[in-house]
Amino acid sequence: MHSGERLPSTRDLAASLRVSRNIVVEAYEQLLAEGYIEGRHGSGTFVSEGTYLEGLADEKFPSIDMRSDSSRYETELIDFRPGIPALNLFPRKLWGQLAEYTYINGPDAAFGYGKPEGCEELRSVLTRYLRRTRGVICEQEQLIITTGATQALSLIAKLMLADGSDAVIEDPITHEIQTMFSMPGTTLYPVPVDHQGMQTQLLPLDIQPSFVYVTPSHQYPLGGVLPIQRRVQLIQYARSTGCYIVEDDYDSEFRYESAPVSSLQGLDPDRVIYIGTFSKILSPALRMGYLILPQSLIARGRNLKRLTDLHTPSMEQLTLARFIDEGYLDRHIAKMRKIYRKRRDFLIATLMASFADRITIMGHSTGLHLVVEFTDVVFTPSLLDAIEQNGVKIYPVEVHAMNKGKQNHRIILGYGNLTEAEVAKGIQRLAAALSQAARTSSTA
Ligand SMILES: Cc1ncc(COP(=O)(O)O)c(C=O)c1O
Structure with missing residues (x-):
């Protein structure tokens, strides 16, 4: 009417x-x-x-294609997406039992609003865990539980970057991190990365940055582990310019050849802001990470977290606290390290069998991905598309580069969530796509 x-x-x-x-x-x-x-x-x-x-x-709402790229192949696409742990090996039953215990026996107060910095139980057990496993030296009050490392990074950007600030970052580094640190008026100074991480001899000397951001345990994406000489050089740089170091320790637990390398934080606890996550060692779906701040930033950090989302969900925090406290995390990591090492070895063997001296493999000592550098392939967007059409998805390093044009011959292969059979099929498809592309270009 x-x-x-x-x-x-x-x-x-x-x-x-x-x-x-x-x-x-x-x-x-x-x-x-x-x-x-x-x-x-x-x-x-x-x-x-x-x-x-x-x-x-209708036309004002252009229809969004909700299909993910992978839906074209349904379950058939072999996806070498990095940073995904073995999703089918999440300890569902154990986690479920601990969660049930938490929901049934947790105090009533746990169902109300919590503290922005997180539950005491988790912060206390995590402080001890990080000291024992990563050599992190901190008081419990310095720790803020965050919604993944992503939130920790975004809190740091808001806390430390203002109009006119400078920040130093690794190049290449994930595109998301570049975007998060690109605050209005901030200048980012990329420092090139090689097979050992940030080339600290190239740190810019004529600026006073707010911080230097590094992934020293397993550089993302190239996979280098920062050697002690560069760690020392980096701390000396931070001391002389009066800046902080932001250590993103997102991928430190799965080191295959020897014990994990200790944190940078333990070398100079007052200078280093430390970030970690449970996304790789347990599941990204938990959205559970943490941030360790120096004393001078604690109050502002907690306030910013409070204004962002009040706090990270309490029940997951309490469940995780029990998971760590009862020793299940150590056992899970030890079990997964063996599985991932086997997957990594299989991937390397398959790559060598398929491409031999056409490739160099980098960054394979730690983590859930490695990088393959080809001597004779440039991964252009059209080639990447052709590879995907062949039923395999690989990830170019170039996407993460700030200085463009130098990483075109490198790709990232994540293997954490792929079985040996899937890896074998994926590499076979990659090889077939590359041969096809080479034939096409030689006849063109
Ligand atoms: C270098 C780096 N840091 C942090 C993260 C964020 O992890 P999350 O937010 O899942 O904890 C990622 C994601 O893979 C990453 O690659």
Whole structure:
């Protein structure tokens, strides 16, 4: 009905709809209360003015293609996406039991608003765990539980970068991190990375940055482990320029050849802001990470976390605290390290069998991905597309480069969530796509 149109009387409408008059009266009263209709004394009930909100034309909402790229192949696509742990090996039963225990036995207060910095139980057990496994030296009060490392990074950007700030980052580094640190008025100084991580001899000397961001345990994406000489050089740089070091230790636990390398934080706890995550050692779906701040930033850090999302969900925090405290995390990591080492070895063997001296493999000592550098292939967007058409998805390093054009012959292969059979099929498809592309270009 349109504005100004007269409604039938309640008696007539009830009769035509064959419902009781009370129902119609009730409906009219509701419409009246909400302002859709108005009664005009002596002449009946009318549709009010201004009740119609025009819909937006369909074309203003371009339809979003909700299919992910992989849906073209359904389950067939072999996806070498980095940073994904073996999803089918998440300790579901154990986690479920601990979560059930937490929900049933947790104090009532745990169901209310919590502290922005997180639950005492988790912060206490995590402080001890990080000291033991990563050599991190901190007081519990310095620790803030975050919604993944991503939130920790975004809190750091907001805390430490303002108009006119400088920040030093590794190049290449994930595109997401470049975007998060690109605050208005901030200048990012990329320092090139080689097979051993950031080339600290190239740190810019003529600036006073707010921080230097590094992934020293397993540089993302190239996979280098920062040697002690560079760690020392980096700390000396931070001391002389008066800046902090942001250590993103996102991928430190799965080191295959020897014990994990200790954190940078332990070398100079006052200078290093430390970030970690449970995304790789347990599951990215938990969205559980943490941030260790120096004393001077604790109050502002907690306040910013509070204003962002009050706190990270308490039940998951309490479940994780028990998971660590009862020794399950250590056992899970030890078990997964063996599985991932086997997957990595299989991937390396398959790559060598398929490509031999056409490739160099980098960054394979730690983590859930490695990098392959080809001597004779440039991974252009059209080649990447052709490879995907062949049913395998690989990830170019070039996407993460700030200085463009130097990483085109390198790709990232994540193997954490792939079985040996999937790896074998994936590399076979990659080899077939590359041969096909080489044939096409030689006949063109
Ligand atoms: C270098 C680096 N840091 C941090 C993260 C964020 O991890 P999350 O937010 O899942 O903890 C990622 C994601 O893979 C990453 O590659």
